[in-house]
Amino acid sequence: xxxxxxxxxxxxGWGRTAPTxxxxxxxxxxxxxxxxxxxxxxxxxxxxxRSYGDTAQSAGGTVVDCTSLDGIRVVDVEGARxxxxxxxxxxxxxxxxxxxxxxxxxxxxxxxxTVGGAIASDIHGKNHHHDGSFCSYVEMMVLELPDxxxxxxxxxxxxxxxTAGGLGLTGLVVEATLRMRPVSTSRMVxxxxxxxxLDECMAGLEASDAAHRYSVAWIDCLARGASLGRSVITCGxxxxxxxxxxxxxxxxxxxxxxxxxxxxxxxxxxxxxxATIGAFNELWFRKAPRRRRRSTxxxxxxxxxxDGVRGWNRLYGPRGFLQHQCVVPFGEEAALRTxxxxxxxxxxxxxxxxxxxxxxxxxGPLSFPMPGWTLALDLPIGxxxxxxxxxxxxxxxxxxxxxxxxxxxxxxxxxxxPAMYPRLDEWRSVQHALDPGGRxxxxxxxxxxxxx
Amino acid sequence: xxDALGNPQSALVLxxxxxIAVATLERMAGRRLRRVVLxxxxxxxxxxxxxxxxxxxxxxxxxxxxxxxxxxxxxxxVASLFAEHDGFDLVLVAFGVLGDQGQAEVDGDEALxxxxxxxxxxxxxxxxxxxxxxxxxxxxxVLLSSVAGERARRSNxxxxxxxAGIDALAQGLGDALHGSGVHLMIVxxxxxxxxxxxxxxxxxxxxxxxxxxxxxxxxxxxxSAVVYAPAKLRYVFTVLRHLPRPVFRRxxx
Numbered sequence: 001x002x003x004x005x006x007x008x009x010x011x012x013g014w015g016r017t018a019p020t021x022x023x024x025x026x027x028x029x030x031x032x033x034x035x036x037x038x039x040x041x042x043x044x045x046x047x048x049x050r051s052y053g054d055t056a057q058s059a060g061g062t063v064v065d066c067t068s069l070d071g072i073r074v075v076d077v078e079g080a081r082x083x084x085x086x087x088x089x090x091x092x093x094x095x096x097x098x099x100x101x102x103x104x105x106x107x108x109x110x111x112x113x114t115v116g117g118a119i120a121s122d123i124h125g126k127n128h129h130h131d132g133s134f135c136s137y138v139e140m141m142v143l144e145l146p147d148x149x150x151x152x153x154x155x156x157x158x159x160x161x162x163t164a165g166g167l168g169l170t171g172l173v174v175e176a177t178l179r180m181r182p183v184s185t186s187r188m189v190x191x192x193x194x195x196x197x198l199d200e201c202m203a204g205l206e207a208s209d210a211a212h213r214y215s216v217a218w219i220d221c222l223a224r225g226a227s228l229g230r231s232v233i234t235c236g237x238x239x240x241x242x243x244x245x246x247x248x249x250x251x252x253x254x255x256x257x258x259x260x261x262x263x264x265x266x267x268x269x270x271x272x273x274x275a276t277i278g279a280f281n282e283l284w285f286r287k288a289p290r291r292r293r294r295s296t297x298x299x300x301x302x303x304x305x306x307d308g309v310r311g312w313n314r315l316y317g318p319r320g321f322l323q324h325q326c327v328v329p330f331g332e333e334a335a336l337r338t339x340x341x342x343x344x345x346x347x348x349x350x351x352x353x354x355x356x357x358x359x360x361x362x363x364g365p366l367s368f369p370m371p372g373w374t375l376a377l378d379l380p381i382g383x384x385x386x387x388x389x390x391x392x393x394x395x396x397x398x399x400x401x402x403x404x405x406x407x408x409x410x411x412x413x414x415x416x417x418p419a420m421y422p423r424l425d426e427w428r429s430v431q432h433a434l435d436p437g438g439r440x441x442x443x444x445x446x447x448x449x450x451x452x
Numbered sequence: 453x454x455d456a457l458g459n460p461q462s463a464l465v466l467x468x469x470x471x472i473a474v475a476t477l478e479r480m481a482g483r484r485l486r487r488v489v490l491x492x493x494x495x496x497x498x499x500x501x502x503x504x505x506x507x508x509x510x511x512x513x514x515x516x517x518x519x520x521x522x523x524x525x526x527x528x529x530v531a532s533l534f535a536e537h538d539g540f541d542l543v544l545v546a547f548g549v550l551g552d553q554g555q556a557e558v559d560g561d562e563a564l565x566x567x568x569x570x571x572x573x574x575x576x577x578x579x580x581x582x583x584x585x586x587x588x589x590x591x592x593x594v595l596l597s598s599v600a601g602e603r604a605r606r607s608n609x610x611x612x613x614x615x616a617g618i619d620a621l622a623q624g625l626g627d628a629l630h631g632s633g634v635h636l637m638i639v640x641x642x643x644x645x646x647x648x649x650x651x652x653x654x655x656x657x658x659x660x661x662x663x664x665x666x667x668x669x670x671x672x673x674x675x676s677a678v679v680y681a682p683a684k685l686r687y688v689f690t691v692l693r694h695l696p697r698p699v700f701r702r703x704x705x
Contacts (some may be wrong), residue, residue, distance in 0.1 A: 008589060010633055017456035020590035021633035053456060059633060060589030319674070322456055384670075387457045387483065410456035413484070443590070447453035447461065 011063050014313050015052040016320035017381060017410055020059035020443055028068045030144060030174045036064050037146045037172060042441035045172045047117030048089060050110055052323040053410025054443035055167050056117075061441065066116050069174055072096055080180045081139070086116030086173040091307075098255035098299070102180035103238070105137035107303050111257075116173040121407035122165035122367040125303070126214040126236070129359040133369050135164035136362050137179045143171035146439035155363075162430035164364035167406060169440045169450065170431050185252040187239040188214070188302040193291040198229025198337060202373070205357050208235045214302070215357070220281040221343050221350040221377065222274070229340055231355065232288040239296050248296070257300035262310040269317035272380040277349035316380050322410055324390055325376040327358055327369065328402035335400035336373050339393050343377065346389045350377040365423035365430075368405045376408075387411065406444070414448045424450075453541060454592060455484060458673035460541035462487040464533060466518055466577050467547025469494075471646035472596060472639075474501045475665035476544065481508035489537055491518035492547070520547040520573035521565075530580035539588045542672075543581045545574055546596045548615075550648050556610040563610050570614030575621050582625055585634040592672055593629075593636045595622045599680065602640070602689045605705045626677055637671050639664065640689075641681045657682055 012019035024046075027033040037043055042061030049056060057063060069087035076082070077100050084093065090104055091111035097103070108123045117123075119141065124133040143151045143163065151171070153160040163170045191208070195201035201217050208215050212235035219231040241252050306312055313321070328335045343350060354376040361370045379386060394416055397404060403420035404412055418424050428451065431440075438451065445451050454460050461484050465473045468490025477488055488510050490498045495515040505513045514537075518529055534540065551566035578595060585591035600608060601615030619638060626636035641664045643655035664681040671679035680686040692700065 008632070010631060015456060018454055018590075019633060020453075021586075022589055054453065058589075059453070060587060320456070381457065387459070411459070414461075443453045447455060 011046070011057040012320075013051050013053045013055065013057065013410065014049060015322055015410055016313060016316070016318075017322065018054055018443070020054070020057055022058050022061050022063045024063045024065055026065045026068050030069070030142070030150070033064060033066070033069060033172055033174055034144050034148060034150070036062065037144060037439070038148065043146060043439055044442040045116060045120070045168045047087065047114030047120075048112050050113050050117065051121065052408045054447060055121075055407055055409075057443050058441055059443055064172060066114060066172065069116075073175070075100065075102070077102065080182050081177060082180055083175065083177040084115055086119070086141070086176055087114050089114055090118065094255055094299070097180060098183070098186050099253045101182055101184065101253055103183045103299070105131065105179060105181050106134040109304060110307050111300070111304050112307065115176050115178070119163060119173055119176060120166060120168045122362070122364055122369075123407075124358070124369050126216045126356065128369055129209045129215065129357045130213045132359060132362055133367060135161075135364060135367065138164070138176050139179060140177040141173050142175040143434070144174055145171045146435055147437055158430045159434055161362075161364045162366075162427050162434070164362065165367035165407070166364070166427070166431070167366065167444065167450070168442065169445055170434045171440070183238045183253075184241055185239045185244055185248075186255045186299050187244060187248065187252075187296045188236040188299060189239045189243050189294050190234055190236040190297055190302060191293050192232065192234045192289055192295070194285065194288050195229075195231045195233055197227060198231075198340060201229050201231040201233065201355065202333065204233045205355070208233065209357055211235075213237055217355045218284070219340070219353040219355050219375075220285055221340065221353040222278050222281055224344050228344060229337075230285060232285060234302070236302055243294070244296060255299065257298065257304070257307065259308055259310045261308060263312050263314040265314065267315055267317045269319055270382065272316050272321070272349070272351060273382070274347055274349040277351045280351065319381040321381055322379045322386075322390070323376065323408040324379060324393070325368075325374060325405040325408050326393065326397045326402055327372045327374040327405075328397060328400040329370065329372040332372065332400035332402065335396050335402070336375065339375065339396055342389060342392060342396075346383075346385055348379055348383045348386050348389055350379050353377050365427035366406065366421055368403065368407070370403070372402060406448070409444065409448075412448060417448050417450065454590065458675065459484040460592060460672075461485060462537075462540045463542040463544065464489045464491065464537070464540040464581075465544045465546055466491050466581070467520065467545065468492040468498050468501060468515065468518075469647075470544075470546035470596065471648075471661040472641065472644060472664045472668075473544045473546035474504055475661040476668045477505055477510070478508040479665045479669050481505060481510045486510055487512040487537075489514050489516050489533065489540070491516040491533065493517070493519050520569050520577070523568070523572050523576040526573070526576040526580045530577070530584055534584040534588070539584070540591065542592045542594065543585065544594045544596070545577050545581065547573070548596065548648070550608075551611055553608045553610055566610050567614050570611065571617040574618045578618070578622060578625060582629060582634060582636070586629070586632045590633045591635075593634060594668060594672070595619075595636070595638050597622065597638050597640050599640045599642050599685050599689050603693050603700070606701065607705060635672075635675055637668075637676055638678045639668055639671070639681065640678060640685070642685045644681075657685060657688065
């Protein structure tokens, strides 16, 4: 929405909460991006807007939409490397590179994120326990800074790791070199089974992680009592040609996912409520096989089921929704159980709660993953108890030595950030050296006091 | 910044001594509110409010001078408050006088005081703060109106007219702000047992400042355009507004 008088545009995250007005600019080259960073006032880079909260917006300032800084510049198929514009989406990357036998090293639950956004959030995927997060596969990135400097940084630089999960506050990434994962097909070999309760789910994930590159559990957070934590676990591997059914062997690397469905442009508030989500959860659990081994499915179906419905965030209605993702260290399983119990008892329905085990983190001071259990919740705005319940969950997470994922946050209590990210001050000093003028600023950085 | 659940972190109150405003900020202090500026004509009378908000969890509570009757000075007063404090997430326009209806009917000065405070001063305050909020690209603006503005009554029509005027201005301003990132909300309380009504007999369906505060906090969360306190007054006044004059005139209101 553009206001004719001011030229300002309302910007919000994927959760469609707390929109604020800013000047949105769309540079098409690094030179233009450098100019846009110096327009005056606060500035923040933005990719495809999949951060749920206020990470990629800056009220009263400039939002630099990086999606036109795209282009796949150099592909080294033998060496499994690609140098790309930071505005290129993982979707575009997969459509170009999967047919050449290269997959992205890490993919989140949607293909519609940019490489720059993936770096700024240091995204993770179902293979975190095995492979780590996105920035562990970045060999080099080029940063444009608001004072006009242009830096090329590698994992040997503090600026590199401050940018990994740095929420766009350390400069605008214009280009990156990625290590890709060689694959021989575009399909996955998948095991799926149901777990009757939380213990079975956690034991199932733990047992399967050693044997599988990809694993995740979907939990029914409305189930209570003996069924608390009932879930559907899926584990997968990249299929080899010999794993494919005969009809798929002729074109093993074909990659052309479609999104035939789109959410309607307007949905009344309250469509996603306890009753509808409860019914969906029941159906989802029942339709999963008790146990199915080694079925093959396309990458898109395995990694990106939600990309099948365009604009699915609109289903939550005009008030929007929150995503809350936390991690608690291994050994703090009791805290995880308490969190799921609180959630289930509160009646704040979560659509698609996801549980997964993280492996070791990387050197990024603000990078989210750490060894432990991570739980991600989608929560419609509406129940009056929601804010207090999430505050309570955050306290449990901090007490257990865990943290919440800032790239998804839209409501964390600022006082908790230093406890969750103990290296915050170290990050601040690197950030300050990169942006001594204090120009890079997002609504989130102001809300959480990240820069002060 | 205002978070996804509508909770502000900073607030400016014009009419900082208002019981309703202080009760509202106390509620918000239990959530995310930390920084408050209470602006009023007499800063020394705001000590109580500062104490209450600090006790409720605000970490930075200050007072400032603001005179509702100095309408020509409102633009510069608001601009300097925003500049000095690096903006606000929430502005509450909370000042107002009930006035003396009997006096106002015989004395032009009293009528003028009521109208200049509740309408002229509130109008220039709303317009000045809305410009400042639009420039910062976000925020919530709350006007304490009154159900008295829904239909002027024999017993307090000067006050009622001042509230009807400012309420109408705020409705239009709210529409003008649509799409700007600034949310304007009108609060229409009924009879509130507060400093303003001390010594008066409570009307039916009266509310406490705390109850009005709850309605405001919930309304901001839902991004409502208008809230009533108590909520059922919305329906009561829908009926009262449409009563034939001869009937309305005879009601003991």
